[in-house]
Amino acid sequence: MTPDLMEEGARRLAAYEARKAAAVNTESGGRSAAYGRIAKIGQPDFTQGVALYVDDISVSFDGFRALNKLSLAIDVGELRCIIGPNGAGKTTMMDCITGKTRPDSGKVSFGSTIDLLRLSEPEIAQIGIGRKFQKPTVYEDLSVFENLELALSGDRRVRASLFSRLSGEQLDRIGEVLGTIHLKGDAQRTAGLLSHGQKQWLEIGMLLMQDPKLLLLDEPVAGMTDEETERTAELFLSLEGKHSLVVVEHDMKFVDQLTQGRKTVTVLHEGSVLAEGLLSVVQNNEKVVEVYLGR
Ligand SMILES: Nc1ncnc2c1ncn2[C@@H]1O[C@H](COP(=O)(O)OP(=O)(O)OP(=O)(O)O)[C@@H](O)[C@H]1O
Numbered sequence: 001m002t003p004d005l006m007e008e009g010a011r012r013l014a015a016y017e018a019r020k021a022a023a024v025n026t027e028s029g030g031r032s033a034a035y036g037r038i039a040k041i042g043q044p045d046f047t048q049g050v051a052l053y054v055d056d057i058s059v060s061f062d063g064f065r066a067l068n069k070l071s072l073a074i075d076v077g078e079l080r081c082i083i084g085p086n087g088a089g090k091t092t093m094m095d096c097i098t099g100k101t102r103p104d105s106g107k108v109s110f111g112s113t114i115d116l117l118r119l120s121e122p123e124i125a126q127i128g129i130g131r132k133f134q135k136p137t138v139y140e141d142l143s144v145f146e147n148l149e150l151a152l153s154g155d156r157r158v159r160a161s162l163f164s165r166l167s168g169e170q171l172d173r174i175g176e177v178l179g180t181i182h183l184k185g186d187a188q189r190t191a192g193l194l195s196h197g198q199k200q201w202l203e204i205g206m207l208l209m210q211d212p213k214l215l216l217l218d219e220p221v222a223g224m225t226d227e228e229t230e231r232t233a234e235l236f237l238s239l240e241g242k243h244s245l246v247v248v249e250h251d252m253k254f255v256d257q258l259t260q261g262r263k264t265v266t267v268l269h270e271g272s273v274l275a276e277g278l279l280s281v282v283q284n285n286e287k288v289v290e291v292y293l294g295r
């Protein structure tokens with residue numbers, strides 16, 4: 001190699017290193033910042049078999065205690081349903097896991113090592129926690145396929161990646177997710193034309209594109225037809241084992257279908273766990289009947 005070529009190579013390398021350092025140091029909380037931090041955070045450790053620990057967390061809003069020393073643990077691959085009356089703190093709990101709300105006290109960890117309270121919302125999403133809000137937020141003007149393609153970038157703000165060339169592996173992944181969410185035949189349809197239930201499935205598919213370890217689903221079947229609700233239960237059951245799922249729902253028939261008579265259900269009330277156990281057992285728990293199911 002000639003000296004001038006070596007010099008040019010060294011110059012480019014220095015410029016590249018400078019760009020990389022600048023990207024890692026951004027305070028934007030953006031994609032590059034998140035990647036930089038994750039290298040430092042390290043990989044979550046699931047060897048203890050636990051995906052999520054919520055440990056004694058409390059949150060107050062203007063003196064009102066929305067969460068009161070709440071503790072629970074979700075196993076790797078577990079599908080856990082969380083039920084409880086309006087205002088029990090179910091959504092606030094998800095807000096604390098995803099970094100939207102910071103608890104006043106307590107701990108939240110992902111696997112046995114990652115302290116989620118030290119990470120930003122984008123970092124938490126990046127590290128493998130996907131969240132589905134009640135209202136579907138798909139890009140209505142794009143096709144089903146394009147929505148999934150966009151989700152591959154891992155950050156919905158990064159629209160520049162749209163319509164970039166996909167690798168064979170990425171195409172396979174989109175095909176696989178289309179099958180999982182029962183939208184294979186609708187890949188080219190405009191998302192805005194889908195039914196409410198199909199939009200919900202598409203949004204779940206968008207989360208799946210990131211292959212999250214843990215999925216948080218807040219009232220996923222609200223507004224769905226009975227048939228859509230049943231298919232959603234089948235979808236979640238097909239995800240169980242591959243991902244951990246935390247499902248908040250008021251629809252007891254749906255919860256019954258998900259728990260199959262053998263899984264633990266957690267009942268929240270006034271920001272704490274009121275009862276935990278099989279649905280058939282908690283349904284007959286006097287306190288649960290009084291505050292929730294008996295109404
Ligand atoms: N940002 C906030 N500011 C003030 N109060 C809040 C805030 N977020 C939640 N709350 C209050 O905290 C309590 C718990 O609310 P949360 O939304 O977590 O309940 P939930 O169990 O999800 O209820 P639902 O079943 O109706 O969705 C409620 O009394 C709510 O009004």
Ligand SMILES: [Mg+2]
Nearest residue numbers: 090091092218
């Ligand atoms: Mg809620």
